[in-house]
Amino acid sequence: MASTTTWEPGVQPGHQSGGGKTFLGHPRGLATLFMTETWERFSFYGMRALLVLYMVAGTNHGGLGMKVALATAIYSVYNAMVYLLALPGGWIADRFLGARKTVALGGAVIMIGHFLLAVPVKASFFVGLVFIAAGSGLLKANISTMVGHLYDGPNDPRRDGGFTIFYMGINLGAFAAPLVIGTVGQSVDWHLGFALAGVGMALGLGQYLMGTRHLSAKSDVVGSPITAAEKSALLKKGAFWVALALAFYAVVVLTGHFTISWAVWPLSIAGIAIPVLVFARFKRDKELTESEQSKISGYIWFFVVAAVFWMIYDQSGSTLSVFADDNTNLSLLGWHFPSSWFQSLNPLYIMALAPVFAWLWVWLARRAKNPSTTMKFAIGLLMIGASFFVMMLAMAAASGGVKVSPLWLALVYLVQTVGELTLSPVGLSVTTKLAPAKYASQMMGVWFLAVTAGDCVAAVIQLGLGDATGSTVYFAIQGAAAIVAGVALVMYRKNVIRLMGDVH
Known part of the structure; x- marks a missing residue:
């Protein structure tokens, strides 16, 4: 997500504690965010390296025995939801929690999701994917914004270099993950590989919480707090749509027609329709x-x-x-x-x-x-x-x-x-x-x-x-x-x- 460069009255941009210590010449908080992103990408790409292979592996090899078409479609929809959920992830930070708390919550949800994948139960596997997608939306939408908060505005000469260092953390995690998690998952046990991804996210979350004091005070600010009236209206609308979805799928399940395709197809159509609706709103x-x-x-x-x-x-x-x-x-x-x-x-x-x-x-x-x-x-x-x-x-x-x-x-x-x-x-x-x-x-x-x-x-x-x-x-x-x-x-x-x- 694009980083914001406006500040609240009384909030010092780029303020951090830690006695003026720096990280490669940058604010100390960059080390915290760098390592958080490295470990999160380690967990994400490590799990992703195993995901389709696990789904298509035969049950005699510990996999789910799915056809390639369905497994790859599930993977595609899962990846799509990670990016789609970045939109509400940013909104939650702006209206409810602020970036710092939202990233912590996202990391915790991702960690739980990976450990759910480690449970050798099919239902737990799919619930785990939902958790990881939701947590990734919360974290992905806000951690880059927090990097921007560390610097004194868009003209800080260190800013571009800071994002370059942060970007390297993404690729370091993505590079190491298949080599470690992929090897364990394919050579030892699928679920042990998924568990290792959860351990990676736990390490990232732990060092994030320990290093949070080095982050900018701006990351705590809730930019546009939701009002009581807005919250009430949101809860009513949310409850209505959740109840409608639960009722629909209850009928499908009880009549014995439910398969995973009943989830993949609606999400695929929604992922195509939502951008169309967004641009239609812009043009109107x-x-x-x-x-x-x-x-x-x-x-x-x-x-x-x-x-x-x-x-x-x-x-x-x-x-x-x-x-x-x-x-x-x-x-x-x-x-x-x-x-x-x-x-x-x-x-x-x-x-x-x-x-x-x-x-x-x-x-x-x-x-x-x-x-x-x-x-x-x-x-x-x-x-x-x-x-x-x-x-x-x-x-x-x-x-x-x-x-x-x-x-x-x-x-x-x-x-x-x-x-x-x-x-x-x-x-x-x-x-x-x-x-x-x-x-x-x-x-x-x-x-x-x-x-x-x-x-x-x-x-x-x-x-x-x-x-x-x-x-x-x-x-x-x-x-x-x-x-x-x-x-x-x-x-x-x-x-x-x-x-x-x-x-x-």
Whole structure:
């Protein structure tokens, strides 16, 4: 979520205790948030590396014995809900608890969720996923904001460096998780792996609570406290919709029709419908100027492109994970490794390539050759489409039970990472630039909705194609769709640039 830079009267921005100690030249609180995020990402990506593999593993191997299509759809919807729930997560901090308490609550809920996954009971597994998604929404929406609170406004020269250090914590946790949790889960016991993810979150939560005194006082402020009347109305509406959902599912369960698809399909449809409703509300808003409405129209192009990108990119932990386990030779130069280790490639590539791309854009800008935002988005989309064409070739090479070289997946993840570095940081930037003043704080949440929409489209495709999920045709269709969308953006880029107005 976008970090806020306004302060309450009497609150000193960046204030912290600790005798002036610093962390790599930054406020001491950055160490607390860095380690919290590192451990949270360790738990999240470690569990994610096992999730689909556990669901498709046969019951004789301790898994749930699901079909690939259903398991990958559950994964897609779960990932979508993590990003969707970042919206209410930010709202809870703004209206009820403040960022500091909300992050602590989120960490506790995530920890409980992981330990629920560790219980070898099917119902406990799905309840655990709900807890992790809800807790991630609470934590993800606010921890980046708290990094911003540590600095004396947007012009503090240390600010960008602080976020860079924080970003490295994300990738360190994501890199280590599959190597540790993936190995334990696949080689020892699935549920022990899930428990280890819970231990990781417990360590993150523990050091967060011990280091909370180093955080800014701004992180305690409830920006817009909810009134008693608003709270009463909210409780009534919430109770109504919860009762309606419980009544509906009670009927489905009691009539013997309930399957997990009864949860996956409604969530998938909701994840696609909500962004549509959000943009419809923006376009109907008479308070927005003609220029702001034009920028919203331009932003819709970027949103759709981003949704297509994340639809493919987020399958790194689902269809690509299944391919790694079923169709890849898990030995390199005589050394055997678990299939979950492939999940460490993306954060490794990011840590290696992010500084290169940061330098590249500056180098091109100095020579007046820096690609426009639309071209960077198109390049990202073409790259992600190309990655699935590589997967199509890899799947064809694996026909007849052949185990292909791990270098196929290493190449796929490299191409996807290049696409991510071209599109994702630029998307964050253009979101803030095109946001109407009225919705400035909400637009970063809208950007997260692109992930939700993309993952939910992936879930619909997976459920619709059934046994064809993960086939050569499956990868070819989505790769072609991404490339067509990328070409369309290039062809219509002048129209998009015109809609963007004074934003470049």
